[in-house]
Amino acid sequence: MQQGLRRNLILITYAILLFLGVANWGLVWGAISKVFGLTAPFFYGFVIAYLLNGPYLFFRDRVYGGKNRERRKMPPKAAKILALITAYLLAILCVTLIVWIIVPQLGESIRKLSDNFAGYLASVTAMLEDTVSKWGGGLELVKQMEAGVTHFFENIDFDSISKALNAVFPHLVSFTKGITTGLYHWLIGLIVSIYMLAGREKLIRQIQKLVNACVPKRFLGKVWELATLTNQTFGKFIIGRLIDSFIILVLCFIGMTIFQMPYALLISVVVGVTNVIPILGPFIGGIPSAFILLMVDPIKGLWFIVFIIVLQQIDGNVIDPHVVGNSIGLSGIWVMFGVIVGGGQFGILGMLLGVPVLAVVYTVLGAWVNKRLKKEKEEPVAEPACPEEDDPVQKEEALEMEENDV
Secondary structure, eight states: OHHHHHHHHHHHHHHHHHHHHHHTHHHHHHHHHHHHHHHHHHHHHHHHHHHHHHHHHHIIIIISOOSSTTTOOSOHHHHHHHHHHHHHHHHHHHHHHHHHHHHHHHHHHHHHHHHTHHHHHHHHHHHHHHHHHHHSSOHHHHHHHHHHHHHHHHTOOHHHHHHHHHHHHHHHHHHHHHHHHHHHHHHHHHHHHHHHHHTHHHHHHHHHHHHHHHSOHHHHHHHHHHHHHHHHHHHHHHHHHHHHHHHHHHHHHHHHHHTTOTTHHHHHHHHHHHTTSTTTHHHHHHHHHHHHHHHHOHHHHHHHHHHHHHHHHHIIIIIHHHHTTTSSOOOHHHHHHHHHHHHHHHHHHHHHHHHHHHHHHHHHHHHHHHHHHHHHHHSOOOOOOOOOTTOHHHHHHHHHHHHHHO
């Protein structure tokens, strides 16, 4: 009796809290955002430590040390320190290499675009004039558009520009502040990640003790099962996406070099980096790249659009299934759902993490549904009573029931 009353009180309390949370979602989300803002460096540090955990363990166990005493190459403490230094040096080297490739190429591309913008605009205009003249009757429209653009630039209202700049300035300050805050959080997060990896074993033991102390024993197995599933799903997904994106980067660079397209290295890096985002990544990286190529050389820009579509089809149907595999267990529609919902709530980070989070929820929910269906299948189902053929009274009652139902 007391257990039933206690259970009902817990359910009622949970329902009230859920209703209050939904009714005051703005306040709840504001509190969550504030807490996340205060703990952002620790979150970023956890992300960095999680990404470098694999290389750290590889260098600690395979390169500098060994799990067996017979194969151990150096003391465990020295192996941990050297593995930590090597993992971070490798990560810094990769980031430096990407920046060293992108920044000079980006600066050169911007300078070249600004120097040749008038020529690119003239070539695009000439192509439009030629196309419209072939259609007939549209040449005058193009000339009117050119005259309108020229008139606009010759009669610029500097007072309006000043007012527009004054309106934009606060947003520019806010944007600069956001970038500075983000860089600060990532820098502190880098330091936090070093402490997390250095004290990895102790931190895991503390979390295990905390979970064992707070969670009832009958739920402990499910909690650790969910934690293992989450770790495996996130690990496979992130590593698979990184390998897949690197392969796309290399293939894009080779293809653009063969077809002699300009800005091959810059565009390949952009396409490879944005390819980390499932489904929408190719569009995020391909559209601005195609626009740049269309300005430089319209024909090669059109060929690039065809090339990137073919490349992404190869990635989606051949490379991605073999590299990432079916480890996340989601169909295309659910992957798109995770990307759109995650991106709508948390931006780029939500696009990256929305899919593995949804994969974990999908796996847990699927296991629960299958368990329920299996349990219902095992239970005996009472078949409806049928009137015996030889009993005229039951036949007459059944016919009357059918007539009433009709």
